Amino acid sequence: MAASDLPVTGVAMHYPQGHVVPIHQHQHGHLIYASQGLLRVEAETGQWLVPPTSAVWLRPEVTHRLVIPVALQAHGLFVHKDICANLPATDCVVQVSGLLREIITQLTCVNYAVPISRRTHLLGELLLEELSTPSALPFHLPWPQDAPIQNVCYKLMGDPSHPSTAGDWASMLAIGEKTFHRRFVKSTGMTFGKWRQQLRLMSSLAQLMQGAPITQVALNSGYDSHSAYATAFKKQFRQSPSEFIQRYRNTNAVKLQT
Numbered sequence: 421m422a423a424s425d426l427p428v429t430g431v432a433m434h435y436p437q438g439h440v441v442p443i444h445q446h447q448h449g450h451l452i453y454a455s456q457g458l459l460r461v462e463a464e465t466g467q468w469l470v471p472p473t474s475a476v477w478l479r480p481e482v483t484h485r486l487v488i489p490v491a492l493q494a495h496g497l498f499v500h501k502d503i504c505a506n507l508p509a510t511d512c513v514v515q516v517s518g519l520l521r522e523i524i525t526q527l528t529c530v531n532y533a534v535p536i537s538r539r540t541h542l543l544g545e546l547l548l549e550e551l552s553t554p555s556a557l558p559f560h561l562p563w564p565q566d567a568p569i570q571n572v573c574y575k576l577m578g579d580p581s582h583p584s585t586a587g588d589w590a591s592m593l594a595i596g597e598k599t600f601h602r603r604f605v606k607s608t609g610m611t612f613g614k615w616r617q618q619l620r621l622m623s624s625l626a627q628l629m630q631g632a633p634i635t636q637v638a639l640n641s642g643y644d645s646h647s648a649y650a651t652a653f654k655k656q657f658r659q660s661p662s663e664f665i666q667r668y669r670n671t672n673a674v675k676l677q678t
Contacts, residue, residue: 428544430497430528441486449499450478453524457492458626465511467561469622473667474513474557480504482511489626495528507551513559523547558656561618564607568593580623581642586612621656629668634661
C-alpha cells in the first residue's frame with residue numbers, strides 16, 4: 421500500500437523564525453502540531469495561532485499558508501480524505517493532550533517508504549479516535565472577504581497595538597462609522613473591538629513564549645496595564661498569562677526529558 425493510500429501519514433519539519441510556507445493545499449485532512457515554538461496558519465476562512473499545547477485541524481483541500489513568528493518544530497499529519505467525514509466538519513484548533521502529543525510524534529517518525537507495522541496502524545486508529553470528539557479552542561481569528569475591511573485587518577496584523585479607533589478607520593475609508601461597524605460585523609461575524617482584542621491577545625502569545633515580562637507584553641499589545649491585559653487574556657484563553665507561560669515551560673520540560 422502506498423503512503424498516500426494509508427489512513428494516516430505524518431512528517432516532521434523544523435522552520436526558522438520568520439519563515440513562510442507559501443499558499444498551498446492538501447487533498448487529505450491536515451493536522452498541524454508545533455511541539456516547540458509558535459505557528460500561524462492563514463486560510464481564506466480565518467487565521468489560527470498554534471502554541472505547543474494545541475494543533476490546528478484543516479479539512480481536505482483548504483487553501484492555506486504557514487507563518488512562523490517563533491522558530492518551531494512542526495509535525496504534520498495527513499488523514500485520508502475518505503475517512504474525514506467522522507472528524508471535525510470545520511477548521512479549528514484542538515487541545516493536544518499528553519496522549520495525543522505522543523501519538524503525533526510517533527506517527528511523524530515513521531518511515532513510510534517501508535511496509536507499515538501493525539503498531540503504526542493502531543496508532544493511526546487511536547489518533548482518529550482522539551480527533552473524533554475534539555473541543556475547539558479560542559485561537560481562531562475570522563478573516564474578512566470585504567476588501568476595504570480586509571486592508572484594515574492587514575494593517576492591524578502588522579501592528580496589533582495600533583491606536584486608531586473604528587471612527588478613525590471609517591474616516592480613512594471615507595465611510596460613516598456606523599457603516600464601518602456594520603460591514604465589519606457582516607464580514608467577520610465579530611465587532612471591530614472584539615476582533616482587534618482577539619488579534620492583540622493572539623499576537624501577544626509569541627512575546628510571552630520568548631520570555632518578555634507580562635507588563636511589557638501588555639503595553640506592546642495596546643493595553644494600559646498588566647491587570648487589563650491579564651483580565652482580557654483569561655477571559656479569552658481560560659487561563660492567566662502566567663499560567664500560559666508555566667504550561668508552555670512544563671511542555672518544553674517534558675520534551676527535554678523524553
